[in-house]
Amino acid sequence: MGNAGLIVFMYVGIGLLIMGFSVLLFMVKFELGPVSNLSPGRRWLMTLVLGSGMVAFSIKLFILATLVKFPDLTIKWSIAEQKGPLVVDWEQLNKDAPGIRLPGIQQAYVWRTLPDRAPFPAWNPTTPEKVALGKRLFHDKALSIDRTLSCSSCHDVLNGAGEDHRSGSLGVGGQVGGRNAPTVWNSGFQSVLFWDGRAASLEDQAIGPPLNPVEMGMPSAEAVEQRIRDNPSYREPFARAFGADQPITIKQITAAIAAYERTLITTDTPYDRFVRGDEEALSKAQLRGMALFQSVGCILCHAGPNFSAASVFDPPQEPRRLFPVFDSPKYMTRYNLLKDTGSNPSGSKQAAWRVPSLRNVALTAPYLHNGSVDNLSEVVRIMATVQRGKRISNDVNDNKTIVWSGQDKTLARIESAPLSDRDVNDLVEFLKSLSSDSLLARSKSGAL
Ligand code: HEC
Ligand code: HEC
Structure with missing residues (x-):
């Protein structure tokens, strides 16, 4: 016009x-x-x-x-x-990419890019002084009892994708933890933290690892404060970040670390370029994958710009979800997925977990809370099966599922197109479009 x-x-x-x-x-x-x-x-x-x-x-x-x-x-x-939201014309996309099945697309889903600044609590604004101090603390081994580990030992942000590539992290004294280390990149956009969502903010989260006996093993918050106070070179940066005449406290230490983490943002991805209007940014397979990501219903949980319902973006959603939603003894036993039930009480038949962000997911294997799956295509199969009740089959005529309901004592026939191997592959390709160019370049140069 x-x-x-x-x-x-x-x-x-x-x-x-x-x-x-x-x-x-x-x-x-x-x-x-x-x-x-x-x-x-x-x-x-x-x-x-x-x-x-x-x-x-x-x-x-x-x-x-x-x-x-x-x-x-x-x-x-x-x-x-605001780097405007982009509403995708799914009908056109479907025409442009024949071969994809888009059952049940009733409404346009708004695909959005991440803002380049993360929100902060009113009492802890992100200032350059705090960020610089937080960065130093994040890389300081003085936060662990035997001075062998810093936050970055398990969340390698300088040479890696913000995690450690291990199923269970290696803590002080060679102890192995039961959960996989999630990346800290883009964690500033998550509404709750940890696999089970037990921390409400990055500030609250940051006190966890130093005091965790199998991570950094410090005996108390006072001991952490004392370690930092003992180092005279911290006085000046703390004074600059928090004002001159205050003693160094654990609150300041965690506030600075959180401020630094809020600057760990990756918007340099093919997906974000596509959303900002570069139509060439995604391959055909990635576009099909994107359409499937919506039509299969991955967006029900991995929603919004950080691909997680547990993020700060509107509308607010339930951050924790059942996993598995649909019973699949095959996967649950193979990957031992019910040993730890996350935020559901132990002994419960279904586990519940905070929905993880999928940004940079192709760079952060192994996967799931226990790091039991090391291949992205397998996670996509698991998710489609146990979270969306899909079957994986290459037979295009195979679109009838018979389901036995133990509760109602009935057999029901559900018409639902299965996912083919190609569909799974396209979903994986789409997930790869969420990888940051700069993190990917490091992984190509062998640093990851
Ligand atoms: C021994 C390895 C290890 C060390 C050291 C460590 N972490 Fe972690 N980190 C983990 C693991 C494992 C989890 C997941 C634990 C869980 O969910 O129960 C985690 C979770 C997190 C999360 C939550 C991310 C999310 O998306 O939920 C943040 C943020 C984080 N760590 C920051 C830090 C900071 C800051 C430090 C230093 C003070 C630190 N970590 C030290 C292993 C470690
Ligand atoms: C009902 C909610 C829900 C739906 C729907 C869902 N997911 Fe998930 N997803 C989760 C939860 C919860 C986890 C964490 C589970 C765990 O670690 O035990 C997860 C984990 C993942 C992971 C692993 C992330 C990591 O860092 O380890 C990937 C990849 C993933 N989902 C992709 C998908 C795809 C692709 C779809 C669509 C086929 C999908 N999800 C549908 C809730 C969901």
Whole structure:
């Protein structure tokens, strides 16, 4: 819509205004004037008073109509900063990429890019001084009892993708933990942290590892404070970050680490470039994968710009989900997935976990809370089967599933297209589009 459209629109508006005024003049001269016996001067006054209301109203209408009709020319500059959401035309995408099945796409899902700044709590704004201090603390081995481990030992952010590539992390004294280390990249956008979502903020989270006996093994928060106070070179940076005359406290230590973590953001991905308008950014397979990611319902849990319902983006959703939703003894036994039940009480038949972000997932094997699966395609099969009740089959006519409901004692037939190996592959390709270029370049140069 160009300037020509705007000019026609303005002419029509001005024409209508002139018409309105003529009607008003006509009414005052031949109707209202004679009835109320006004002098010619007062008739003009009356026309002016009535007319000014009309003009004000038309100006309002005009402004509103222009904003609505020409958002590109009027309000786009003010929303450009937010790197606007992109609504994908699924019908067109489906036509462009024949072969994909998109059952049940009823509404357009808004695919969004990550903002380049993470939100922070009001009491702990992200300042450059705090970030610099937090970065130093994150890499300081003084936070562990035997001075062998820093946060970055398990969350390698300088040379890796923010984790350690192990199923269970290696803590002090060679102890192996029961859970996989998630990446800290983009954790600033998560609404709750840890696999089971037990920490409500990065500040709360950061006190966990130093005091965890199988991670950094410090005896108490006071001991952590003392370690940092003992190092005189920390005085100046703490004073700059928090003000000169305060003693170093655990609250400041965790606040600085959290501020640093909030700057660990990756928006340099093919997916984000695609959402910002670069149509060439995704391959055909990735586009099909993206469509499947929606139609299969991965977005029910891995929703929003950080691909996790447990993130700070609207609308707020339940951050923890059952896993498995559909029983699949095959996968559950093979990968020992029910030993740890996450945030559900132990002994429960179903486990519940915080929905993890899928950004950089192709760079952060092994997968799941216990790091039991080392291949992304297998995780996608598990997710499709146990979270969405899908079958994996290459037989295109095989779209009837018979389900036995033990509770109702009935057999039901559900029509649902299975996922083919190609579909699984396309989903994996799409997940690869969430990898940051810079993290990927490091992995190619052998650093990961
Ligand atoms: C011994 C390895 C190890 C060390 C050292 C370590 N972590 Fe972790 N980190 C883990 C593991 C394992 C988890 C997952 C634990 C869980 O969910 O129960 C985790 C989880 C996290 C998370 C949550 C991420 C998310 O998406 O939920 C953050 C943030 C984090 N660590 C930051 C830190 C910070 C800050 C430090 C240093 C103070 C640190 N870690 C030290 C292994 C480690
Ligand atoms: C009902 C909610 C739900 C749905 C639907 C769902 N997921 Fe998940 N996803 C989860 C949860 C919860 C976890 C963590 C499970 C665990 O670690 O034990 C997870 C983990 C993952 C992981 C591993 C992440 C990591 O870092 O280890 C991948 C990859 C993944 N999902 C992809 C998908 C794909 C692809 C789909 C669609 C086929 C999908 N998910 C559908 C809830 C869901």
